[in-house]
Amino acid sequence: MNFQRKQFPFSEYEAVWQRRWVEEGAFRALNPGEPDFDATRQKFYILDMFPYPSGDGLHVGHVEGYTATDIVARAKRMQGFNVLHPMGWDAFGLPAEQYAIRTGRHPRETTNTNIAKFRSQLQSVGFSYDWTREISTTHPEYFRWTQWIFLRLYHSWFNPETRRAEPLTTYHGDDPDAVRLAYVAEVPVNWCPGLGTVLANEEVVDGKSEVGGFPVERRPLRQWMLRITAYADRLLEGLDALDWPEGVKLLQRNWIGRSEGASVRFSVVGQDAEIEVFTTRPDTLFGATYMVLAPEHPLVKKITTAGRRPEVEAYQQQAAARSDLERAELTKEKSGVFTGAHAINPVNGETIPIWIADYVLMGYGTGAIMAVPAHDERDFAFAQKFGLPIREVVAGDGAAGVDQAFVGNGRAVNSGFLDGLSTAEAQRAMITHLEATGAGRGMVTTKLRDWLFSRQRYWGEPFPIVWEGGRHRPLEETELPVVQPEMQDFQPTGTPEPPLSKALEWVRYSENARRETNTMPQWAGSCWYYLRFCDARCSSRFVGREAEHYWMGNRGVDLYVGGTEHAVLHLLYSRFWHKVLHDLGEVSSSEPFHKLVNQGMILGTDSHKMSKSRGNVVTPEHVITEFGADSLRLYEMFMGPLEQMKPWSMKGVEGVYRFLARVWRLAMRENAGGQWELSPALSNTPPTLPQQRVLHATIKKVTSDIEAMAFNTAISQLMICTNEFVNVEPRPLEALRVLLTLLSPMAPHICEELWSRLGAAHEGFPGHASTQPWPTFDPALLEVAEVELIVQVNGKLKDRIRAQRDADQEAVLDAAHASPKVREAIGTGQILKTIHVPNKLVNLVVRPTA
RNA sequence: GCCGGCGUGGCGGAAUUGGCAGACGCGCGCGACUCAAAAUCGCGUUCCCGCGAGGGAGUGUGGGUUCGAUCCCCUCCGCCGGCACCA
Known part of the structure; x- marks a missing residue:
């Protein structure tokens, strides 16, 4: 395969279209109030769990979920929705800090390098993100609002009477610190000397740190806590109305453990x-x-x-x-x-x-x-x-x-x-x-504990809190963001004292006040990023009210796709913050994510989890270079059901690559000079009736399969449809029009390219494939006059008969009895019972003469 | 131990208000094209018996319900994930 010439020139056009999409802002989602915003269209918010930009880059497993959401996003746009499909970076976190400890390179630098790599990887797959909404949790303009939300938690309490979060002003007790949603407590924590930090219970597995596998010990320490337990019942009740996998709901219920x-x-x-x-x-x-x-x-x-x-x-x-x-x-x-x-x-x-x-x-x-x-x-x-x-x-x-x-x-x-x-x-x-x-x-x-919310790290959001005379005091909103000081020495102090404590000038807030030196956990930034995407550049609020109201509507994110590893923590923490913000009147919906889908893991070709140490990692670049981005996308979806775990196969990639080559040759042929030119077999003749049947059956199946996210069977149907027109002359242009439109969400580059080449020579190919209205099918074309029924004797298949559709039992039975094979099977036996399932089968229950 | 999910050809998988098991793809075999090969195109491909016509078996195991079960119920086995003394 390596030495062959390419069967279609994907490397010549894929990058071209990708550049155009980015430069022209082709997939930019407009907010209410912007020029050209079309309020008559329904909104559809489709979100991926945003990645942590690691130094290793993406492998083909990460790309699976992104491909699925991209297909839905592209299809929904063609179906007339205003689609919000953004991407960003969950970029605070331990690896960048540990790298900094080893090399002295500032985490901001490595983070930015990694983000650039991730972005270019994603763009090379042709995802239709609205890049104008790109955000990073590490950006001060982002985390100022993370800190702002923390202050809202700090200033609120859960009123058991109303079962809602309310400003502390409605609290009439004498100890507000005892009810705050964000509070300080001396608690036994998981201190990990190896990482120099305290960990949440969830980050400790079998007495060792989840990251790095270092031993963890218990010791009492002053920590920030979030009172998530107050919301246990609400978090439990809220699950009922969500369109989530039952397994995930059950995990959350068990985790709450009421x-x-x-x-x-x-x-x-x-x-x-x-x-x-x-x-x-x-x-x-x-x-x-x-x-x-x-x-x-x-x-x-x-x-x-x-x-x-x-x-x-x-x-x-x-x-x-x-x-x-x-x-x-x-x-x-x-x-x-x-x-x-x-x-x-x-x-x-x-x-x-x-x-x-x-x-x-x-x-x-x-x-x-x-x-x-x-x-x-x-x-x-x-x-x-x-x-x-x-x-x-x-x-x-x-x-x-x-x-x-x-x-x-x-x-x-x-x-x-x-x-x-x-x-x-x-x-x-x-x-x-x-x-x-x-x-x-x-x-x-409940089993649910309050959320240990502070970490002894540098590369996280600082708390907007100062300490004065042994008491905590919140900063004013006008003082946000609180940015970490520039530091050279990221070495842990060796004690539970956080690294920020070494930045003496920064810590000293005033004569009498010292800054809080803990930082927030990585979960903080990911708790609300989906809200920021609605209005990523808003400078006056964490999200503009009108934009939030439009995109979050009353059911929040319409489709959320990510791995099961976040089934409990991220999804529970986000729901908690969302409910608090909802109670405080800041967001519209009571739940953040209406529909959740977990993609399964993609294993290496050796059926093991992909890992550097095993050497079985397949990168998108590798596949794209050899077979193109469309082949990568198509194979990711053709492998099997999205939710399922499945092994990678390069032979499988070749299969879909050959399919795309067949699609290419439907429209193009190679001339004597080795140049691709439009196929002379193409013609404006209408499709024959059988051809129309295949086309309309394909429209029907692809439409419903995309809706059900059953992409593997949608692709299978597109293959059947394509095979129908291979070697057919004259080849109706109508077939290509339908095929390229339906295939475009899954393999956008080849469709865009062929569409524009066809449009240059033929009528009926206006604009772009990706902006065509979604085709509809004619049910009348799918109805057939005559059907084939199977005839069973005692449940065993004996023959097939043809009959008029919806023929009555009498006619069908006559035909069945006319079959020699059936007669032979019955022999001299006595017919005890006859089952007739219209348009499907006849079963004759026979007692043999003994 | 408890909870959840999954077991279908050589491989990925398809089919369920219970009605033709194996769509589509991979692999493999045969053929066409070619001096030859690759690519492409065509045909075949669940297993067993049979030259053949044909017959038999078959959706992890064993049972049940039913005219009929991959699909529903029970038993057991295997794999994956979660929880793990939660009172």
């Missing part, structure tokens, strides 16, 4: 202390035979008896030293120690022992549980190991086994006033009882 139950207070015998527990099974309260506190629980120190103290403290130290990884590995084997203290069960006055154990987590619920070993597997395992009593309080269906916990629903037994009630009834009755006696109340918890 569970309903009750909190119950147990008093500690002989001490002025109460332990509050959370349980989802208040109906089993009579079965609580001991309690467990997390080792880190603040009450442990207070209640532990003198005699037990050494053992308890030893256990606490051991638990603290254990990494999350080690804890996970030790799941099977329960451990714990007795504190020497006892608590009183508020429903029956029973005295039960209080233990500590690391199977109870400080971070969930109240960090303490009542243990009901008969009905909880973990409590059961623990009770067995330490010889604690097990008391059945829920009777299941079968015989009550003592060898394992029964966790299902049943009838309450040994439970006083609950006896005989079903689990659901008992739960309600118990909560009523607890609330009446003041011993507890109904309660909801």
Whole structure:
């Protein structure tokens, strides 16, 4: 293949069209208020998850989603929509900073170099982005508004009465810092010495940093937090109306992890202390035979008896030293120690022992549980190991086994006033009882934690905050953006003190005030970029009201395509910010992304994930040089369903390349001098009826397949259509008109080129292929007078018959019985039943004569 | 362990309100063109038996529902992803 001459001259025209598109602003989306803006057209906002511009550049896997959205964007334009299809850069992040640490090169430099490379790569694939809206999260004119949104969070609180974010002015309590959506807390964080930074829980995998794989340890530190937990219910409810993959919704639901139950207070015998527990099974309260506190629980120190103290403290130290990884590995084997203290069960006055154990987590619920070993597997395992009593309080269906916990629903037994009630009834009755006696109340918890929002890095958004006399104070909006100082030394300080703390002049804000030296996490910039795209150059607001209202409408981004790796975090954080901004009256829709599609991963030709170390990376440049951008685009889509994981194949690229060559030769031929000229077979004769049928069937299928994003079958249909006209003379120009229009969103360069060449010599090819109105099909042409039906005997195919479309059963059966093959299959058997599916089949159920 | 997704020719995949399994492409085989090759064009290509006509099997496994199952239900196996002591 390498030595062959090209089958069509893609290298001569692809770059030409790409340059024209950029220079002429061919795909510029107009905002309301701009000259030529057409308000009668519907809007369609189609967005890719914008990339982090890494030094490695894009490979063909990244291009898959972008190709899909580009096809939809191009098709929607032809279908008369105002299409917003932008691209930008999520360019803050660790790699640029680490590169700076190694080389001393400023992250801004490497970032700009990488952005230039990414942009040129994307342009070489011919994507129809509106480049006038290009943004980078690292640009001060962008991140001033990221900081502005942070200030809005800082100045707001979540009002539980209205279930909305409101300005702090509506808060009448005495401690605003306790309710702010952005607040400071001393929290145990994941400190990663290797990276010199604190990480979010989500960035820690198996006790190691997700980036770099360095060990991570827990230590308490003062951090900025965002109160996302206040929005747990809203984030959960909002999912219902979204057109997202159910799997992604489920991931988010599980991540939020809402569970309903009750909190119950147990008093500690002989001490002025109460332990509050959370349980989802208040109906089993009579079965609580001991309690467990997390080792880190603040009450442990207070209640532990003198005699037990050494053992308890030893256990606490051991638990603290254990990494999350080690804890996970030790799941099977329960451990714990007795504190020497006892608590009183508020429903029956029973005295039960209080233990500590690391199977109870400080971070969930109240960090303490009542243990009901008969009905909880973990409590059961623990009770067995330490010889604690097990008391059945829920009777299941079968015989009550003592060898394992029964966790299902049943009838309450040994439970006083609950006896005989079903689990659901008992739960309600118990909560009523607890609330009446003041011993507890109904309660909801979530797994979702508040969002740790500060990082000890240089290459991120600085906080618009200063510290004065130990207190934080927000900067005025007029002081934005807060730009990082120029620095030469990016080396981490080796302590949790961020690198910005080394820029002493910058840190010193005034005589008495010092700047916050943490920066925001990478998620910050990506939380709202889709809003900025609506009005990327607006200088008076984070997005102009009218532009936001038009493009975001009431359902937000119409189509959002990206990888599953963002199924939880990015999509949850964005939804959270969006809801806050919505509550504060800044954005129109209640959700940012109406429809979400996850593209599958593209594997290397060896069926492994593409990686530099494996050496199986295929770059777009490589494919474009050899087969052209259109072949690249087409193969990306022809491989299989967008959502699916699939391996790359260069032979497959050749297949679509040959198809494009056939399309080229439909219009062109090579003359004796080796020059391409218009094919003399082309003619203005109308297509024959069979040809028209193929053309209209193709219009129908390609239209619906693009709508369904089933690009592989759309391409397949275009191949069928093309094959229909290969070697046909005379070759109707109408066929090319339809074919090039339908193919244009997928392979825009070849279509544009052929369209202009045809237009130079023939009528009926005005303007550009990419600006033609989308063709419509004539249903009458697709209806046939005669259909073929299959005839089965006992469900087995025996023959095919022809019949008038919608012929009645009698006529069809007559024809079926006329078939010798069918007669033979029936033989002397008796026909018991006849099934006739109009236009499809006849099935005769026959009992053979025995 | 729990939750979710997926198992179809030599390969990527197509077909589901339950009705012709394998569209389209790759690969492979044969032929045309050519001095020859490449490219191109045509024909064939699920597997097994058969020279053939034809017959049989077949959508991960085993069962079920149905006139009829790749499609619906249950069992098991394999692969991928997520969560992982969440009370």
